Amino acid sequence: MNTDSAGASGTSDTTVPQDLARPVDAAALLGLLPARPELLALGEPTHREETLLALRNELFRQLVGEGYRTIAVETDCLAGLLVDDYVVSGSGSLDQVMADGFSHDWGACPANRELVRWMRAHNEGRPPSEQVRFAGFDGPLEITHAASPRRALTALHGYLAARVGAEPLPCTGETLDRLLGPDDRWSEPAAMWEPARSVGRSAEAGRLRLLADELVALLDIQAPALIPAAPRDVQEAREERGEAREAREAWEAWDRACLYGRTAVGLLRYHHAMADPSAARLTRLVALRDLMMAQNLLALAARGPALVHAHNGHLQRERSTMRMGGAEVAWWSAGALVSARLGRGYAFVATALGTLRHQGVGTPPPDTVEGMLYALPGERSVLDARRLAGALGGTPPAPRVSPWFGYAPFDPAHLPGVDGLVFVRDVA
Template sequence: MPYPTHATLTDWIAREAAPFSLDPSDSFNAAVDRMMAALGGSVDLLVLRNRLFMRLVEAHGYTAIAVESSFPRGRLVDDYVAGRGPASYEDVMEEGFSHGFGRLDANRDLVEWMRAYNADPAHRTKLRFYGFDTPTEFGGSDSPRQLLEFVLDYLTSVDSAAGRAFRDRIEPLIGRDADWEDPATVFDPTKSIGRSLAAKELRVATEDLIADLQRRRPDLVALAGSDRFREVMHYAASARWLLSYHAGLADTSDDRVSRLLGMRDAMMAENLAYILSRERGREGKVLAFAHNEHLRRGKAEWRWGANLWRWSPAGAHLDAILGPRYALIGSGVGVSDANGIGRPEPGTLEDLLTAAPGPGRFIPTHRGEGLPAGAVATLPTRSGSKKNPGYFPLTPQSLVEFDWLAVLDSTGYARGGPPLPEYNTT
């Protein structure tokens, strides 16, 4: 079906924006339902957050949320959501999240709502919580120990002799976690042990472990089930990726940072594809939540001082893997004093969107179809943030790479996070 043609961007916004309020009201649910009807029933992976997730669970068959936090750590939070394991949120707040995200009140609210939902016997389909980020971040990367021990524990549980043999081979090669997790490796490749003799031997041992599990698939599936086998194999593959990432940290080539950023996003996409396969097994769908730059369909860019790094983000991989089963909502904001984001300059996309009825609105982009091409191409980009270097304004590409935009007039800073100081933008 052809999309409507609009003479101007203002005409597009006025005719197609679905305004909503975040206060308890029917307007938000109606806007979400309108958006979901337009996306159609083929979408299995969608992107946004708390109120949206609640509505998607209640009315649209969603069974899981995946957030930009460490994949292996997320298992602890999922145990809590399921009503097993830890007794309180405080028990998972630090160990269950990376990047300090467990301290944010929005994440606490989300997890506690999911736990209460699952505790209700009227809800036969239980919700799952996932992290889908890699165990890496700008301040350093995890040791491969957690991922490999998960696999070794499984192997030991089904074949104690084989598990013990691989453990005796692998654990001495891991060595000290602090050597892997040294934050200095981010900027100084000579500090990384990722290409040491022990690290190379560990990569070979990990490949041997994966090959051994794969050759024994029929017996292992018969012993512990196919879901458990797939989970263990994904952890093993994640360990392989992480060891490759550590080797990349030791690289001295000019494209080192771009390669590392690209590897992280490729791993994120693999995690989401695995998560989606688990949920499809019970006819569920997944809401993913992360930075726009991770989930966009085109090339991601990050300028840091004189450096400009470009790579394929997770969204580009997911678009190639899932096609129309992947839908993307980009988020934007007009003003956020706490984040150092001032009023958008006249004529920018945020300025045009926040002029429409709000205080929030969903609006379909139609991936640029039906929009005035000349006006889109010449859209100015608003200025960035004086406090948050991770803030990226919307651009003309946002109208091509996102399926919908969700734009708020204003927002505060995430409760529970540290205040942001101003930084030197030059």
């Protein structure tokens, strides 16, 4: 079914000058920006499309030549550690990490498998400073449920117990285990829509939130004893003397402990919101998810330049909106939160598309942005968003209307908040 004619009505004489469009490559993307950002975010308007994922892979390979060393994708941050271990050291097998290292069943996407395979091949025999890294930046959250905080809490507790001893810890591992109880209490699918089925506001959950806060505080308090005193770049310079490996491993362990702490606090906060019976419940849940994403991205930015890939709605600077449970919810996306903190250290390039025929999305109406870009030659192009906004005039065209719920057309009103726009004419 193709109902694109239900998009913007009327006709438009506006055309996009052909010289605004350039072939898509890393140099073209970076050329749109005043300086190299620490986080270069590439959005997509729909998920699981191999054409878009293959384009992401190609751009990442090129960006590695420009000094980017990490790719962060919209998948479980804890599961993603398995993928990172594999691409760095070959730990496990490709089949295993594709099955267990991705949430939302995205390990089944051939382009994701090719990305992981290429990263492992690239890293083989290279020194750590030249290796590429993988990161998931989403929380351990599925559409149907949220994970138990067990893994994050027990990993953080174990890290601290091994390094600072039992005395400073706020509780024992046995206490955590007793309070957590069976994991299926936390991952109960019915709790997503029935607040009363959630354990997020139980006495045990309240106690766990306090303990998570105390464990994170202890991690910060003990930082001088847990991480090397010298900056990471100095440690890298000591590689030949054999001093860097131990320091690097200490930094890696510290980074993961901080990730465990963020995730434990974020999950317990999310479960608390799942038990909220008020009308604000769904809005709070989506906002908390993007907050977890933003915190993970800010931590990655401190590690060096990274390519970030996720849905446009998670990366845009404007407030995001969607319909859930028959109502519209609005919240600040991860991109908006990160941009507020990093300024020019964050850049967002949105992706728009012309056709997605296997999902009923046909040729775009000519009076939409997608329709105007569809008239340009070439299958893929990148455009300066500000120059495009100028070409469209003071009043942007109405957004395209999608006949399929899984595709979100680009909103022309967002052009002032976009650093670049990638257009893919036809998604096979």
